[in-house]
Amino acid sequence: MAADKSGYIVAAAFIGPGTVTTASIAGADFGFHLVWALLFSVVATMVLQDMAARLGLGTGRGLSDALLTLTQSRPLRFIAAALIISAIGIGNAAYESGNLTGAAIGLNAIVDIGTPSWAITLGVLAALLLVTGKYKLIESVLVGLVALMALVFIVTLIFASPDWSAMGKQLVSPRLDSDTITMVLALIGTTIVPYNLFLHASLVANQHKATEDSDILQACRRQSVTAIGAGGLITLVIVATAMTAFYGKPEALDAGNMGTQLAPVLGEYAQWFFAAGLFAAGLTSAITAPLAAAYAVCGALGKNTDMKGGLFRLVWLTVIICGVVIASIGVKPLLAILFAQATNGLLLPIIAVFLLVVMNKGALPAAYRNSTMSNLIGAAIVLFVVCLGLYKLAKLFV
Template structure:
């Protein structure tokens, strides 16, 4: 009898990464502000993530290339190559810098939920401490062991939200209507962009292709890579849907403003009573630290591939990339801005940058080096649908921001 082997693959780590403070925050605010009506955006995001991750798996496993490496190698015209690399590098730096600020701000929310010492010392140095923790882990290269422990804590938080989801007794009719009937209530466009941005995180496309390349090396292993995707991503999406639904049942119509983790703790009080505050605190801190490590690392892998720098974790150039992203995140989280606002901006930035990265991925997936594993017409069509939806929503949000819509 063949042995059943359980292993955590790249998609499982990606799924754990997107159940971070951004997902918890945006999902809670979406449910509190718009009820069940934006669940369709999460369903779209889950399907889009699986479509794109299937492509990055083929790119990594069959082509043995990361997305950044593929972009650099396949563009021959030096002018077009320089412009494309500049565009993608800018997108990664802007998106991940904002995302890192949200990660660190989210971790600070966890600490502040149980201990707000800023009034005692006159200065909130939480972001600096979190930044230093992430720095030490990345510098030593031992982040993998700690990340697995943090994923375990995030899973515990996820179980809490699933339990709470059933205890709040959601209206199943409204839930399924929200899942399968798209709608855009007034003022919801940017929230939709944020929900997509927190699930289909652009930097994860680089991270997943590079991770798949390292874990699997032959086309025969592709089914295992796909199995990893089709189990891990829907599970992560289910948690996001549960958080939105819980907030919709607990907060929608109450006019309660969500400003910190203590506010969010009220959504799981039915399940945990006074422990709710501590569950949220541990979950937010774990999710924030895990994502604070992943985002700079993914930036480093993406930019080293684009700029033809060896993927050596201890090289000066590799370290310089993740240090820059980490420092920006600490600064952004320390400016006195509301953490919720920083997290929200990060998710919107991810949603706006998504179509740029996906267009490059689709282009790479149609190249001859993949042989029979190139995209067929329907996979290209699915990818283009993701691009078009992202562009339409992003364009509408920009028009709204400039008061043109």
């Protein structure tokens, strides 16, 4: 995988159907009052992904490998491996069903052969791309399609004559209460994705092995910030277009009318274009989710992360098959997705803490270790996410 695309692959991975839906609902229901959560998420993602990329460059190993080196205790290593496998491996299998379903819904809006048929077709396509190794070109095309969708949202937003004053006022009057906490956590959860930490570290490590080339380090860091920033901009624009189309208006946003956000520019073709964007976002994530699972699980088991390895292929194939089965039988994967969200919500602070520890270890070259500022920002991110989770938990019992 080309090193200059690793950050963009990570950005494309978190812009899936879940992000499109979450951002649309946030804009439609709360306008710009929750943009602060999105901005926090983007900055936090930049910080954590930068650590993951430096880890891969400095050690030539993925995040799973690095985490398991923190202790020589077999029980603790077993617990860590089990947590990684359950949260990333099983969790990504649940998310895969959502990715395939989102892409299938998009395609079915254009050619109606049924979402189960499209889910199976897309699963086969994702598997063929991964097994041949030629998925890189396809993924680049998909990233381009998502970028094109962002461009159309921007043009739509301008032509829709949004109330910029209202956006500004809502932006500086953030909300965090019992009515918004769930959406705040959803915005954070759809942007700061734990499996992307494993994916980014492994992609960079496999491309460069261990290197102390400062030019490569700086280029990787710049590209990561740029790519993740672009992903955040796409999400922000979706929030803005949904706010313009639905906020404060009698028509409520639902799965059937999400595409009307684009109606001011595209008219009767709005739903089709939105469907194409949903397909692009879904298929991109449908490729990266099993890939990340394979890197994480193989690393947790101490196995080779070569993409041509038998276990590596078995893991991503299992994730795809699980996603196809759940998506094609028409069962809403709510319980599976809830499990994935719960385990990933539990995993994020834990992984972030361990990542902070790893990034200060002497085994990492000095140029790649965390600075004091990086440690403080990383610790603040972890503390904030934990506090939000505890706040949500407390509200359940009040």
